[in-house]
Amino acid sequence: MFNYDNQNGWPNKLGHYQSPIDLSSTDSINYDDNLAISSDMYYQLTEEINDGNTIRLLGHGNATIFNRKFTFQQLHFHLPSEHTIDGKTHPLEIHLVHTNEIGQTVVVAIMVNKGNSNPDIQSIINHFNNNVEQPVNISTNQWIPSLAKGFHYLGSLTTPPLTEGVEWLVITNAAITVSESQLQWFHNNFKHNNRKTQPLFERKVELYK
């Protein structure tokens, strides 16, 4: 029973829905389906920011995610990955941050493996090296496969203010890879910037596979 005459004394137990988490391929709720994401042909990345921890690119784009319209806000890079899958780290994790009108946030995380060099990421690196501000048009359907697979859960921003209520799609079958030298470039220019994995607590995770 709560005392409505002493509302300042109410416990405000926030902090049980934090990200990143370790994603378990065995303990999730399985769906034989795709992650429900479709987006414009491309996002236009217009501004490139060195925020000290990562490169952050602002721009324009639209996506439909689990049947609701969202607007692209920014993307940035984490090395190594923040989410782990069955305890394993990926060398790179890209976060595409989207919001809607009422302020709901969906982050589409792409878990990237080492392989061929990616030309879009090379453009981003070249612009950064040359300190030039030129738009980069990324074809999201070259980054995100049309049949996206992966995890869906409720968490938080992974950097302060760590706001909760953030919906995560973590894509495990990325359409891109990055080369060893592209990874090396990030390591030379930025320190490791992965927040530690956080407790799952009572949360349920969906796996679309």
Add this chain to the structure above:
Amino acid sequence: MFNYDNQNGWPNKLGHYQSPIDLSSTDSINYDDNLAISSDMYYQLTEEINDGNTIRLLGHGNATIFNRKFTFQQLHFHLPSEHTIDGKTHPLEIHLVHTNEIGQTVVVAIMVNKGNSNPDIQSIINHFNNNVEQPVNISTNQWIPSLAKGFHYLGSLTTPPLTEGVEWLVITNAAITVSESQLQWFHNNFKHNNRKTQPLFERKVELYK
């Protein structure tokens, strides 16, 4: 710039998306449309709980809310209303709490005016008075109009633990009213149980009218 070697020192500024709020009919984003909610013909309310502050009814039901499937969890009553509209209070606010698989919460709030007695609420009162545990089947389409109008915004639970990331639909054209004697019954059995309105901060509110 964040220190990834001292993550325990990160600010965790939660508490900027709290509910209830004062809903402004002039400062919201207007849509000439309905609130996107459709539900089963009825929710079956199977368990009636006196939690000290209100009557809480658990049960079964399904709803599609802004294109996603949710499961009904419980409903309860606040007197007077927790949300205010242009500063004005309603005598009663009913909260229908729904969740989905990943733990997202949507509360459908029905702002109820004084008028005719409602038979479903009378059943709930009678069961409570007689201390009997009988299911009450509420026809949600008799509580929620088929063309629901009202507000849509992002907030929190209004009782501890005050969890954020809760999506609110506040219905302003309720299909039901309650009588003076029904209201009086609640006042005789429960103290006022409305949390104070919380600051809006940067949030945007949608108004479907």
